[in-house]
Amino acid sequence: MADLEHDPACADIGDELHFCRTCAFAAACLNSGYDKARLTRLHTLIEHTEILPRGARLFREGGPFSTIAAVRTGAVKTCRADAEGREQVLGFFLPGEVIGLNAIANGCYPCDGVVLEDTVLCQVSFASMADLATRMPALQARLFALLSEDIGRAGLLAGDFPARERLAAFILSLSRRYAARGGSATRLRLPMTWSDIACHLRLAPETISRQMKGFQEEGLMSVGRREVTIDDMQRLEALAGDMLRGLPA
Amino acid sequence: MADLEHDPACADIGDELHFCRTCAFAAACLNSGYDKARLTRLHTLIEHTEILPRGARLFREGGPFSTIAAVRTGAVKTCRADAEGREQVLGFFLPGEVIGLNAIANGCYPCDGVVLEDTVLCQVSFASMADLATRMPALQARLFALLSEDIGRAGLLAGDFPARERLAAFILSLSRRYAARGGSATRLRLPMTWSDIACHLRLAPETISRQMKGFQEEGLMSVGRREVTIDDMQRLEALAGDMLRGLPA
DNA sequence: CCGCCGCATTGACCTAGGTCAAGAGCGACA
DNA sequence: TGTCGCTCTTGACCTAGGTCAATGCGGCGG
Numbered sequence: 424m425a426d427l428e429h430d431p432a433c434a435d436i437g438d439e440l441h442f443c444r445t446c447a448f449a450a451a452c453l454n455s456g457y458d459k460a461r462l463t464r465l466h467t468l469i470e471h472t473e474i475l476p477r478g479a480r481l482f483r484e485g486g487p488f489s490t491i492a493a494v495r496t497g498a499v500k501t502c503r504a505d506a507e508g509r510e511q512v513l514g515f516f517l518p519g520e521v522i523g524l525n526a527i528a529n530g531c532y533p534c535d536g537v538v539l540e541d542t543v544l545c546q547v548s549f550a551s552m553a554d555l556a557t558r559m560p561a562l563q564a565r566l567f568a569l570l571s572e573d574i575g576r577a578g579l580l581a582g583d584f585p586a587r588e589r590l591a592a593f594i595l596s597l598s599r600r601y602a603a604r605g606g607s608a609t610r611l612r613l614p615m616t617w618s619d620i621a622c623h624l625r626l627a628p629e630t631i632s633r634q635m636k637g638f639q640e641e642g643l644m645s646v647g648r649r650e651v652t653i654d655d656m657q658r659l660e661a662l663a664g665d666m667l668r669g670l671p672a
Numbered sequence: 673m674a675d676l677e678h679d680p681a682c683a684d685i686g687d688e689l690h691f692c693r694t695c696a697f698a699a700a701c702l703n704s705g706y707d708k709a710r711l712t713r714l715h716t717l718i719e720h721t722e723i724l725p726r727g728a729r730l731f732r733e734g735g736p737f738s739t740i741a742a743v744r745t746g747a748v749k750t751c752r753a754d755a756e757g758r759e760q761v762l763g764f765f766l767p768g769e770v771i772g773l774n775a776i777a778n779g780c781y782p783c784d785g786v787v788l789e790d791t792v793l794c795q796v797s798f799a800s801m802a803d804l805a806t807r808m809p810a811l812q813a814r815l816f817a818l819l820s821e822d823i824g825r826a827g828l829l830a831g832d833f834p835a836r837e838r839l840a841a842f843i844l845s846l847s848r849r850y851a852a853r854g855g856s857a858t859r860l861r862l863p864m865t866w867s868d869i870a871c872h873l874r875l876a877p878e879t880i881s882r883q884m885k886g887f888q889e890e891g892l893m894s895v896g897r898r899e900v901t902i903d904d905m906q907r908l909e910a911l912a913g914d915m916l917r918g919l920p921a
Numbered sequence: 922c923c924g925c926c927g928c929a930t931t932g933a934c935c936t937a938g939g940t941c942a943a944g945a946g947c948g949a950c951a
Numbered sequence: 952t953g954t955c956g957c958t959c960t961t962g963a964c965c966t967a968g969g970t971c972a973a974t975g976c977g978g979c980g981g
Binding site for chain 1: 733734752754755758760762773774775776777778780782783802803805806807809812813815816817818819820821822823824826827828829830831832833874914915917918919920
Binding site: 616617618628629631632633636648649 | 957958959960961
Protein backbone atom coordinates (compact mmCIF):
# COMPACT_ATOMS: atom_id res chain seq x y z
CA MET A 424 0.00 0.00 0.00
CA ALA A 425 2.96 2.26 0.64
CA ASP A 426 3.66 2.51 -3.04
CA LEU A 427 0.13 3.65 -3.70
CA GLU A 428 0.50 6.45 -1.22
CA HIS A 429 3.63 7.68 -2.87
CA ASP A 430 2.47 7.51 -6.44
CA PRO A 431 1.77 11.12 -7.30
CA ALA A 432 -0.83 10.01 -9.83
CA CYS A 433 -2.91 8.43 -7.11
CA ALA A 434 -5.25 10.02 -4.65
CA ASP A 435 -4.14 9.18 -1.17
CA ILE A 436 -6.13 6.86 0.95
CA GLY A 437 -8.50 7.92 3.67
CA ASP A 438 -9.34 5.72 6.61
CA GLU A 439 -12.45 5.38 8.69
CA LEU A 440 -11.88 8.77 10.21
CA HIS A 441 -10.54 10.75 7.28
CA PHE A 442 -11.56 11.40 3.72
CA CYS A 443 -9.17 10.65 0.89
CA ARG A 444 -7.18 13.80 0.31
CA THR A 445 -8.66 14.32 -3.13
CA CYS A 446 -12.15 13.15 -2.24
CA ALA A 447 -14.45 14.45 -4.92
CA PHE A 448 -17.33 14.84 -2.53
CA ALA A 449 -15.81 16.14 0.67
CA ALA A 450 -13.66 18.85 -0.89
CA ALA A 451 -16.45 21.38 -1.08
CA CYS A 452 -17.74 20.48 2.32
CA LEU A 453 -14.69 20.57 4.52
CA ASN A 454 -14.43 24.33 4.31
CA SER A 455 -18.13 24.99 4.57
CA GLY A 456 -18.39 24.91 8.32
CA TYR A 457 -20.28 21.69 8.71
CA ASP A 458 -20.20 20.13 12.13
CA LYS A 459 -18.44 16.88 12.73
CA ALA A 460 -21.65 14.89 12.88
CA ARG A 461 -22.60 15.79 9.32
CA LEU A 462 -19.19 15.16 7.91
CA THR A 463 -19.16 11.80 9.63
CA ARG A 464 -22.51 11.04 8.13
CA LEU A 465 -21.22 11.76 4.64
CA HIS A 466 -18.16 9.76 5.40
CA THR A 467 -20.06 6.69 6.52
CA LEU A 468 -21.94 6.58 3.23
CA ILE A 469 -18.72 5.96 1.37
CA GLU A 470 -17.57 2.40 0.80
CA HIS A 471 -14.21 1.39 -0.57
CA THR A 472 -13.96 -1.43 -3.07
CA GLU A 473 -11.28 -4.07 -3.08
CA ILE A 474 -8.55 -3.74 -5.68
CA LEU A 475 -10.15 -4.27 -9.07
CA PRO A 476 -7.92 -5.75 -11.78
CA ARG A 477 -7.53 -4.52 -15.36
CA GLY A 478 -10.49 -5.62 -17.43
CA ALA A 479 -13.00 -5.79 -14.57
CA ARG A 480 -16.46 -4.49 -15.48
CA LEU A 481 -17.91 -2.08 -12.96
CA PHE A 482 -21.25 -2.09 -14.75
CA ARG A 483 -22.74 -2.83 -18.13
CA GLU A 484 -24.86 -0.86 -20.52
CA GLY A 485 -28.48 -1.15 -19.45
CA GLY A 486 -27.63 -2.38 -15.96
CA PRO A 487 -29.44 -0.80 -13.01
CA PHE A 488 -27.88 2.29 -11.51
CA SER A 489 -27.78 2.98 -7.81
CA THR A 490 -24.33 4.14 -6.83
CA ILE A 491 -21.84 6.65 -8.10
CA ALA A 492 -18.16 6.02 -7.60
CA ALA A 493 -15.05 8.14 -7.27
CA VAL A 494 -11.76 6.71 -8.45
CA ARG A 495 -9.38 6.48 -5.51
CA THR A 496 -6.46 4.91 -7.34
CA GLY A 497 -6.23 3.51 -10.84
CA ALA A 498 -8.24 4.40 -13.92
CA VAL A 499 -11.52 3.49 -15.57
CA LYS A 500 -13.03 3.95 -19.03
CA THR A 501 -16.69 4.08 -19.99
CA CYS A 502 -17.55 2.73 -23.40
CA ARG A 503 -20.17 1.21 -25.61
CA ALA A 504 -20.16 -0.79 -28.80
CA ASP A 505 -22.23 0.22 -31.80
CA ALA A 506 -24.19 -2.22 -33.93
CA GLU A 507 -21.11 -3.30 -35.92
CA GLY A 508 -19.12 -3.86 -32.75
CA ARG A 509 -16.94 -0.80 -33.08
CA GLU A 510 -16.15 0.53 -29.63
CA GLN A 511 -16.76 4.11 -28.60
CA VAL A 512 -14.98 5.28 -25.45
CA LEU A 513 -17.11 7.94 -23.77
CA GLY A 514 -14.57 8.94 -21.17
CA PHE A 515 -11.61 8.13 -18.96
CA PHE A 516 -11.73 8.57 -15.20
CA LEU A 517 -8.63 9.35 -13.19
CA PRO A 518 -8.13 9.42 -9.42
CA GLY A 519 -10.54 11.88 -7.85
CA GLU A 520 -13.03 11.77 -10.71
CA VAL A 521 -16.61 10.57 -10.44
CA ILE A 522 -18.16 7.80 -12.52
CA GLY A 523 -21.80 7.18 -13.25
CA LEU A 524 -23.32 10.65 -13.36
CA ASN A 525 -24.72 10.01 -16.83
CA ALA A 526 -26.83 7.16 -15.45
CA ILE A 527 -28.91 9.26 -13.08
CA ALA A 528 -31.37 10.39 -15.73
CA ASN A 529 -32.57 6.93 -16.69
CA GLY A 530 -31.73 4.87 -13.66
CA CYS A 531 -29.63 2.62 -15.83
CA TYR A 532 -26.16 2.89 -17.28
CA PRO A 533 -25.90 4.06 -20.89
CA CYS A 534 -22.45 2.48 -21.19
CA ASP A 535 -20.08 -0.12 -19.77
CA GLY A 536 -17.55 0.75 -17.08
CA VAL A 537 -14.21 -1.00 -17.52
CA VAL A 538 -11.16 -0.97 -15.27
CA LEU A 539 -7.92 -0.04 -17.06
CA GLU A 540 -5.39 -0.88 -14.33
CA ASP A 541 -5.52 -1.96 -10.70
CA THR A 542 -8.15 0.32 -9.27
CA VAL A 543 -9.84 1.13 -6.00
CA LEU A 544 -13.11 3.04 -5.91
CA CYS A 545 -15.12 4.91 -3.31
CA GLN A 546 -18.75 4.02 -3.85
CA VAL A 547 -21.78 5.91 -2.60
CA SER A 548 -25.45 5.23 -2.95
CA PHE A 549 -26.67 8.10 -5.06
CA ALA A 550 -30.04 8.20 -3.34
CA SER A 551 -28.40 8.56 0.08
CA MET A 552 -26.06 11.16 -1.29
CA ALA A 553 -28.94 13.18 -2.69
CA ASP A 554 -30.80 12.84 0.58
CA LEU A 555 -27.81 14.04 2.53
CA ALA A 556 -27.35 16.86 0.05
CA THR A 557 -30.73 18.08 1.18
CA ARG A 558 -29.18 18.89 4.53
CA MET A 559 -25.80 19.95 3.18
CA PRO A 560 -26.27 22.64 0.54
CA ALA A 561 -22.55 22.73 -0.20
CA LEU A 562 -22.65 19.03 -1.00
CA GLN A 563 -25.62 19.62 -3.26
CA ALA A 564 -23.78 22.42 -5.00
CA ARG A 565 -20.78 20.15 -5.43
CA LEU A 566 -22.95 17.51 -7.05
CA PHE A 567 -24.54 20.03 -9.40
CA ALA A 568 -21.08 21.26 -10.35
CA LEU A 569 -19.81 17.74 -11.03
CA LEU A 570 -22.79 17.01 -13.26
CA SER A 571 -22.48 20.30 -15.07
CA GLU A 572 -18.78 19.79 -15.63
CA ASP A 573 -19.48 16.45 -17.24
CA ILE A 574 -21.78 18.10 -19.76
CA GLY A 575 -18.90 20.22 -20.96
CA ARG A 576 -16.51 17.30 -20.96
CA ALA A 577 -18.88 15.10 -22.94
CA GLY A 578 -19.37 17.82 -25.52
CA LEU A 579 -15.65 18.34 -26.10
CA LEU A 580 -15.43 15.74 -28.81
CA ALA A 581 -18.51 16.99 -30.59
CA GLY A 582 -16.50 19.64 -32.44
CA ASP A 583 -14.83 18.92 -35.76
CA PHE A 584 -11.23 19.61 -34.93
CA PRO A 585 -8.53 17.87 -36.92
CA ALA A 586 -6.92 14.72 -35.53
CA ARG A 587 -3.85 16.62 -34.45
CA GLU A 588 -5.78 19.05 -32.28
CA ARG A 589 -8.03 16.41 -30.78
CA LEU A 590 -5.03 14.39 -29.70
CA ALA A 591 -3.20 17.44 -28.38
CA ALA A 592 -6.29 18.48 -26.42
CA PHE A 593 -6.62 14.99 -25.02
CA ILE A 594 -3.06 14.96 -23.74
CA LEU A 595 -3.30 18.48 -22.38
CA SER A 596 -6.50 17.55 -20.61
CA LEU A 597 -4.85 14.53 -18.99
CA SER A 598 -1.96 16.73 -17.94
CA ARG A 599 -4.24 19.30 -16.33
CA ARG A 600 -6.31 16.69 -14.57
CA TYR A 601 -3.27 14.93 -13.12
CA ALA A 602 -1.81 18.29 -12.11
CA ALA A 603 -5.05 19.33 -10.40
CA ARG A 604 -4.74 16.19 -8.26
CA GLY A 605 -1.17 16.91 -7.28
CA GLY A 606 0.47 14.80 -9.98
CA SER A 607 2.99 15.94 -12.54
CA ALA A 608 1.72 18.14 -15.36
CA THR A 609 4.51 17.12 -17.71
CA ARG A 610 5.24 13.45 -17.12
CA LEU A 611 2.17 11.35 -17.78
CA ARG A 612 1.72 7.64 -17.37
CA LEU A 613 -1.10 6.60 -19.69
CA PRO A 614 -3.36 3.94 -18.24
CA MET A 615 -5.09 3.35 -21.60
CA THR A 616 -3.91 1.86 -24.88
CA TRP A 617 -3.53 3.74 -28.15
CA SER A 618 -6.66 1.92 -29.25
CA ASP A 619 -8.62 3.25 -26.31
CA ILE A 620 -7.47 6.76 -27.12
CA ALA A 621 -8.39 6.22 -30.76
CA CYS A 622 -11.90 5.04 -29.90
CA HIS A 623 -12.28 8.01 -27.62
CA LEU A 624 -11.10 10.57 -30.17
CA ARG A 625 -12.94 9.03 -33.10
CA LEU A 626 -9.66 8.13 -34.83
CA ALA A 627 -7.93 4.99 -36.04
CA PRO A 628 -5.12 3.65 -33.82
CA GLU A 629 -2.76 4.16 -36.77
CA THR A 630 -3.58 7.84 -36.70
CA ILE A 631 -2.70 8.07 -33.01
CA SER A 632 0.61 6.44 -33.79
CA ARG A 633 1.39 8.80 -36.65
CA GLN A 634 0.33 11.93 -34.78
CA MET A 635 2.32 10.95 -31.70
CA LYS A 636 5.33 10.47 -33.90
CA GLY A 637 4.71 13.89 -35.39
CA PHE A 638 4.49 15.53 -31.95
CA GLN A 639 7.74 13.90 -30.94
CA GLU A 640 9.55 15.00 -34.12
CA GLU A 641 8.40 18.55 -33.54
CA GLY A 642 9.80 18.48 -30.02
CA LEU A 643 6.36 18.94 -28.51
CA MET A 644 6.63 15.87 -26.35
CA SER A 645 8.54 12.63 -25.87
CA VAL A 646 6.41 9.59 -26.39
CA GLY A 647 7.25 6.29 -24.78
CA ARG A 648 5.43 3.09 -24.27
CA ARG A 649 2.34 4.06 -22.31
CA GLU A 650 3.86 7.34 -21.23
CA VAL A 651 4.28 10.86 -22.50
CA THR A 652 6.52 13.67 -21.35
CA ILE A 653 5.43 17.12 -22.40
CA ASP A 654 8.47 19.08 -23.54
CA ASP A 655 6.86 22.26 -24.79
CA MET A 656 3.76 23.08 -22.82
CA GLN A 657 3.43 26.49 -24.46
CA ARG A 658 3.09 25.10 -27.92
CA LEU A 659 0.84 22.30 -26.74
CA GLU A 660 -1.48 24.84 -25.18
CA ALA A 661 -1.41 26.94 -28.33
CA LEU A 662 -2.41 23.88 -30.28
CA ALA A 663 -5.13 22.58 -28.01
CA GLY A 664 -6.17 25.50 -25.87
CA ASP A 665 -8.93 26.60 -28.18
CA MET A 666 -10.65 23.26 -27.92
CA LEU A 667 -10.35 23.07 -24.12
CA ARG A 668 -11.35 26.67 -23.52
CA GLY A 669 -13.96 26.99 -20.83
CA LEU A 670 -13.09 23.77 -19.07
CA PRO A 671 -11.86 23.54 -15.51
CA ALA A 672 -8.94 21.27 -14.73
CA MET B 673 -51.17 34.89 -28.34
CA ALA B 674 -53.97 32.61 -29.49
CA ASP B 675 -51.86 31.23 -32.29
CA LEU B 676 -49.16 30.33 -29.82
CA GLU B 677 -51.59 28.34 -27.75
CA HIS B 678 -52.70 26.35 -30.73
CA ASP B 679 -49.32 25.61 -32.18
CA PRO B 680 -48.71 21.99 -31.19
CA ALA B 681 -44.98 22.65 -31.23
CA CYS B 682 -45.34 25.14 -28.41
CA ALA B 683 -45.70 24.57 -24.73
CA ASP B 684 -48.85 26.21 -23.51
CA ILE B 685 -48.66 29.25 -21.40
CA GLY B 686 -49.04 29.32 -17.64
CA ASP B 687 -50.26 32.34 -15.75
CA GLU B 688 -49.52 33.64 -12.29
CA LEU B 689 -51.41 30.80 -10.74
CA HIS B 690 -50.54 27.93 -13.02
CA PHE B 691 -47.41 26.39 -14.42
CA CYS B 692 -46.95 26.00 -18.13
CA ARG B 693 -48.30 22.59 -19.02
CA THR B 694 -44.89 21.31 -20.05
CA CYS B 695 -42.98 23.11 -17.31
CA ALA B 696 -39.65 21.39 -17.03
CA PHE B 697 -39.45 22.07 -13.33
CA ALA B 698 -42.91 21.56 -12.00
CA ALA B 699 -43.64 18.28 -13.77
CA ALA B 700 -41.90 16.15 -11.20
CA CYS B 701 -43.29 18.14 -8.32
CA LEU B 702 -46.99 18.34 -9.03
CA ASN B 703 -47.52 14.67 -8.30
CA SER B 704 -45.24 14.55 -5.32
CA GLY B 705 -47.71 15.74 -2.74
CA TYR B 706 -46.22 19.13 -2.05
CA ASP B 707 -48.49 21.59 -0.35
CA LYS B 708 -49.72 24.65 -2.13
CA ALA B 709 -47.32 26.94 -0.31
CA ARG B 710 -44.27 25.16 -1.67
CA LEU B 711 -45.55 24.96 -5.21
CA THR B 712 -46.37 28.63 -5.05
CA ARG B 713 -42.88 29.30 -3.84
CA LEU B 714 -41.41 27.46 -6.82
CA HIS B 715 -43.82 29.24 -9.08
CA THR B 716 -42.92 32.69 -7.89
CA LEU B 717 -39.27 32.09 -8.70
CA ILE B 718 -40.10 31.78 -12.37
CA GLU B 719 -40.05 34.86 -14.57
CA HIS B 720 -41.29 35.02 -18.11
CA THR B 721 -39.34 36.98 -20.69
CA GLU B 722 -40.84 39.16 -23.36
CA ILE B 723 -40.93 37.76 -26.91
CA LEU B 724 -37.34 37.50 -28.07
CA PRO B 725 -36.78 37.87 -31.83
CA ARG B 726 -34.65 35.64 -34.05
CA GLY B 727 -31.00 36.46 -33.57
CA ALA B 728 -31.28 37.74 -30.01
CA ARG B 729 -28.42 36.67 -27.76
CA LEU B 730 -29.49 35.26 -24.42
CA PHE B 731 -25.91 35.17 -23.18
CA ARG B 732 -22.39 35.10 -24.51
CA GLU B 733 -19.46 32.79 -23.97
CA GLY B 734 -17.69 33.83 -20.79
CA GLY B 735 -20.60 35.88 -19.51
CA PRO B 736 -21.64 35.45 -15.86
CA PHE B 737 -24.18 32.72 -15.14
CA SER B 738 -26.95 33.13 -12.65
CA THR B 739 -30.19 31.88 -14.15
CA ILE B 740 -31.31 28.82 -16.03
CA ALA B 741 -34.13 29.10 -18.52
CA ALA B 742 -36.76 26.80 -19.92
CA VAL B 743 -38.03 27.41 -23.43
CA ARG B 744 -41.73 28.19 -23.31
CA THR B 745 -42.26 28.81 -27.00
CA GLY B 746 -39.76 29.12 -29.82
CA ALA B 747 -36.28 27.65 -30.11
CA VAL B 748 -32.71 28.45 -29.08
CA LYS B 749 -29.28 27.22 -30.10
CA THR B 750 -26.09 27.28 -28.06
CA CYS B 751 -22.89 27.70 -30.02
CA ARG B 752 -19.32 28.83 -29.97
CA ALA B 753 -16.80 29.84 -32.60
CA ASP B 754 -13.35 28.29 -32.76
CA ALA B 755 -10.19 30.24 -33.43
CA GLU B 756 -10.77 30.34 -37.20
CA GLY B 757 -14.33 31.54 -36.77
CA ARG B 758 -15.98 28.25 -37.67
CA GLU B 759 -19.14 27.85 -35.63
CA GLN B 760 -19.91 24.82 -33.52
CA VAL B 761 -23.52 24.39 -32.44
CA LEU B 762 -23.57 22.59 -29.09
CA GLY B 763 -27.30 22.05 -28.96
CA PHE B 764 -30.82 23.09 -29.88
CA PHE B 765 -33.47 23.74 -27.26
CA LEU B 766 -37.15 23.20 -27.96
CA PRO B 767 -40.19 24.13 -25.87
CA GLY B 768 -39.94 22.53 -22.44
CA GLU B 769 -36.16 22.12 -22.54
CA VAL B 770 -33.73 23.78 -20.16
CA ILE B 771 -30.85 26.03 -21.17
CA GLY B 772 -27.73 26.85 -19.21
CA LEU B 773 -27.03 23.71 -17.22
CA ASN B 774 -23.53 23.51 -18.64
CA ALA B 775 -22.70 26.86 -17.05
CA ILE B 776 -23.21 25.78 -13.45
CA ALA B 777 -19.77 24.25 -13.06
CA ASN B 778 -17.81 27.42 -13.80
CA GLY B 779 -20.30 30.12 -13.04
CA CYS B 780 -19.92 31.41 -16.57
CA TYR B 781 -21.34 30.32 -19.90
CA PRO B 782 -19.08 28.16 -22.08
CA CYS B 783 -21.06 29.17 -25.18
CA ASP B 784 -23.38 31.74 -26.69
CA GLY B 785 -27.15 31.36 -26.53
CA VAL B 786 -28.92 32.49 -29.69
CA VAL B 787 -32.64 32.73 -30.41
CA LEU B 788 -33.72 30.96 -33.61
CA GLU B 789 -37.30 32.22 -33.90
CA ASP B 790 -39.67 34.29 -31.77
CA THR B 791 -39.15 32.84 -28.33
CA VAL B 792 -40.42 33.19 -24.80
CA LEU B 793 -38.45 31.80 -21.89
CA CYS B 794 -39.14 31.00 -18.24
CA GLN B 795 -36.14 32.14 -16.26
CA VAL B 796 -35.18 31.07 -12.76
CA SER B 797 -32.30 32.08 -10.56
CA PHE B 798 -30.31 28.89 -10.24
CA ALA B 799 -29.21 29.71 -6.72
CA SER B 800 -32.81 30.11 -5.56
CA MET B 801 -33.77 26.97 -7.37
CA ALA B 802 -31.01 25.03 -5.67
CA ASP B 803 -32.01 26.48 -2.34
CA LEU B 804 -35.60 25.45 -2.87
CA ALA B 805 -34.47 22.01 -4.03
CA THR B 806 -33.05 21.55 -0.58
CA ARG B 807 -36.61 21.55 0.73
CA MET B 808 -38.20 19.77 -2.22
CA PRO B 809 -36.43 16.47 -2.86
CA ALA B 810 -38.51 15.82 -5.99
CA LEU B 811 -37.34 19.13 -7.41
CA GLN B 812 -33.78 18.21 -6.55
CA ALA B 813 -34.20 14.87 -8.26
CA ARG B 814 -35.63 16.59 -11.31
CA LEU B 815 -32.62 18.89 -11.51
CA PHE B 816 -30.19 15.99 -11.17
CA ALA B 817 -32.06 14.18 -13.92
CA LEU B 818 -32.00 17.18 -16.23
CA LEU B 819 -28.26 17.61 -15.73
CA SER B 820 -27.59 13.94 -16.20
CA GLU B 821 -29.68 13.81 -19.34
CA ASP B 822 -27.64 16.63 -20.80
CA ILE B 823 -24.46 14.62 -20.33
CA GLY B 824 -25.85 11.93 -22.57
CA ARG B 825 -27.15 14.41 -25.08
CA ALA B 826 -23.82 16.25 -25.28
CA GLY B 827 -21.97 12.98 -25.82
CA LEU B 828 -24.17 11.86 -28.70
CA LEU B 829 -22.09 13.56 -31.33
CA ALA B 830 -18.85 12.23 -29.93
CA GLY B 831 -19.23 8.94 -31.79
CA ASP B 832 -17.96 8.46 -35.33
CA PHE B 833 -21.11 7.61 -37.15
CA PRO B 834 -21.35 8.37 -40.87
CA ALA B 835 -23.06 11.57 -42.00
CA ARG B 836 -26.19 9.69 -42.97
CA GLU B 837 -26.70 8.22 -39.50
CA ARG B 838 -25.89 11.43 -37.69
CA LEU B 839 -28.48 13.30 -39.70
CA ALA B 840 -31.05 10.54 -39.29
CA ALA B 841 -30.45 10.49 -35.54
CA PHE B 842 -30.79 14.24 -35.38
CA ILE B 843 -34.15 14.21 -37.12
CA LEU B 844 -35.38 11.27 -35.08
CA SER B 845 -34.32 13.04 -31.91
CA LEU B 846 -36.24 16.16 -32.91
CA SER B 847 -39.26 14.02 -33.67
CA ARG B 848 -39.15 12.32 -30.29
CA ARG B 849 -38.65 15.54 -28.42
CA TYR B 850 -41.56 17.26 -30.15
CA ALA B 851 -43.70 14.18 -29.60
CA ALA B 852 -42.81 14.04 -25.90
CA ARG B 853 -44.17 17.59 -25.62
CA GLY B 854 -47.41 16.77 -27.35
CA GLY B 855 -46.36 17.82 -30.84
CA SER B 856 -46.42 15.71 -33.96
CA ALA B 857 -43.82 12.97 -34.24
CA THR B 858 -43.94 12.94 -38.02
CA ARG B 859 -44.43 16.50 -39.21
CA LEU B 860 -41.56 18.69 -38.03
CA ARG B 861 -41.08 22.38 -38.50
CA LEU B 862 -37.37 23.05 -38.28
CA PRO B 863 -36.51 26.27 -36.49
CA MET B 864 -32.87 26.10 -37.58
CA THR B 865 -31.15 26.47 -40.95
CA TRP B 866 -29.32 23.72 -42.82
CA SER B 867 -26.14 25.49 -41.79
CA ASP B 868 -27.05 25.30 -38.12
CA ILE B 869 -27.71 21.60 -38.47
CA ALA B 870 -24.41 21.19 -40.30
CA CYS B 871 -22.45 22.99 -37.57
CA HIS B 872 -24.17 20.84 -35.00
CA LEU B 873 -23.49 17.55 -36.76
CA ARG B 874 -19.96 18.42 -37.76
CA LEU B 875 -20.87 18.38 -41.46
CA ALA B 876 -20.83 20.81 -44.37
CA PRO B 877 -24.17 22.37 -45.33
CA GLU B 878 -23.78 20.78 -48.75
CA THR B 879 -23.71 17.38 -47.09
CA ILE B 880 -26.98 18.11 -45.29
CA SER B 881 -28.49 19.03 -48.61
CA ARG B 882 -27.30 15.88 -50.33
CA GLN B 883 -28.27 13.56 -47.49
CA MET B 884 -31.71 15.12 -47.20
CA LYS B 885 -32.16 14.59 -50.90
CA GLY B 886 -31.10 10.99 -50.44
CA PHE B 887 -33.60 10.43 -47.61
CA GLN B 888 -36.35 11.86 -49.75
CA GLU B 889 -35.48 9.71 -52.76
CA GLU B 890 -35.54 6.63 -50.57
CA GLY B 891 -39.00 7.52 -49.31
CA LEU B 892 -37.75 7.91 -45.77
CA MET B 893 -39.09 11.42 -45.44
CA SER B 894 -40.34 14.40 -47.42
CA VAL B 895 -38.13 17.42 -47.10
CA GLY B 896 -39.48 20.91 -47.60
CA ARG B 897 -38.21 24.34 -46.89
CA ARG B 898 -37.57 24.34 -43.15
CA GLU B 899 -39.78 21.34 -42.60
CA VAL B 900 -39.60 17.57 -42.70
CA THR B 901 -42.31 14.94 -42.77
CA ILE B 902 -41.23 11.49 -41.70
CA ASP B 903 -42.76 8.93 -44.05
CA ASP B 904 -41.14 5.74 -42.80
CA MET B 905 -40.50 5.90 -39.08
CA GLN B 906 -39.52 2.23 -38.92
CA ARG B 907 -36.65 2.60 -41.31
CA LEU B 908 -35.63 5.89 -39.75
CA GLU B 909 -35.43 4.20 -36.37
CA ALA B 910 -33.50 1.30 -37.83
CA LEU B 911 -31.04 3.79 -39.26
CA ALA B 912 -30.62 6.00 -36.22
CA GLY B 913 -31.77 3.95 -33.28
CA ASP B 914 -28.35 2.58 -32.47
CA MET B 915 -26.96 6.06 -32.02
CA LEU B 916 -29.84 7.26 -29.86
CA ARG B 917 -30.02 4.13 -27.75
CA GLY B 918 -30.18 4.90 -24.07
CA LEU B 919 -31.61 8.37 -24.46
CA PRO B 920 -34.97 9.45 -23.09
CA ALA B 921 -37.30 11.47 -25.35
C1' DC C 922 -43.50 44.92 -58.53
C1' DC C 923 -38.53 44.64 -58.58
C1' DG C 924 -34.08 43.79 -56.89
C1' DC C 925 -31.34 42.16 -53.21
C1' DC C 926 -29.65 38.85 -49.98
C1' DG C 927 -29.13 34.86 -47.50
C1' DC C 928 -30.21 30.12 -47.85
C1' DA C 929 -30.26 25.98 -50.48
C1' DT C 930 -28.75 23.04 -54.48
C1' DT C 931 -25.67 20.85 -57.62
C1' DG C 932 -21.45 19.41 -59.78
C1' DA C 933 -16.28 18.90 -60.01
C1' DC C 934 -12.52 18.14 -57.56
C1' DC C 935 -9.49 17.32 -53.38
C1' DT C 936 -7.71 15.75 -48.98
C1' DA C 937 -7.66 14.09 -44.11
C1' DG C 938 -7.88 10.26 -42.30
C1' DG C 939 -9.53 5.37 -42.67
C1' DT C 940 -8.42 0.67 -44.13
C1' DC C 941 -5.54 -3.11 -45.19
C1' DA C 942 -1.49 -5.65 -44.80
C1' DA C 943 2.83 -6.72 -43.15
C1' DG C 944 6.05 -6.52 -39.59
C1' DA C 945 8.35 -5.26 -34.87
C1' DG C 946 8.57 -4.80 -29.66
C1' DC C 947 7.53 -6.24 -25.48
C1' DG C 948 5.38 -8.69 -21.62
C1' DA C 949 3.42 -12.76 -19.69
C1' DC C 950 3.73 -17.12 -18.83
C1' DA C 951 5.23 -21.91 -19.34
C1' DT D 952 14.54 -18.87 -22.10
C1' DG D 953 11.31 -19.47 -25.90
C1' DT D 954 6.93 -18.65 -27.64
C1' DC D 955 2.48 -16.60 -27.88
C1' DG D 956 -0.30 -12.67 -28.19
C1' DC D 957 -1.09 -8.00 -27.78
C1' DT D 958 -0.02 -3.40 -28.95
C1' DC D 959 2.25 -0.44 -31.79
C1' DT D 960 4.45 1.00 -36.24
C1' DT D 961 4.85 1.83 -41.08
C1' DG D 962 3.65 2.02 -45.89
C1' DA D 963 0.29 1.85 -49.86
C1' DC D 964 -3.97 2.80 -51.20
C1' DC D 965 -8.96 4.41 -50.94
C1' DT D 966 -13.13 6.94 -49.81
C1' DA D 967 -16.40 9.86 -47.19
C1' DG D 968 -17.07 14.03 -46.95
C1' DG D 969 -15.11 18.77 -47.40
C1' DT D 970 -14.24 22.74 -50.44
C1' DC D 971 -15.00 25.67 -54.23
C1' DA D 972 -17.75 27.68 -57.62
C1' DA D 973 -21.73 28.49 -60.09
C1' DT D 974 -26.80 28.71 -59.98
C1' DG D 975 -31.50 28.81 -58.21
C1' DC D 976 -34.99 30.60 -55.27
C1' DG D 977 -37.91 32.50 -51.72
C1' DG D 978 -38.73 36.42 -48.66
C1' DC D 979 -38.35 41.12 -47.73
C1' DG D 980 -37.67 46.02 -48.21
C1' DG D 981 -38.26 49.76 -51.10
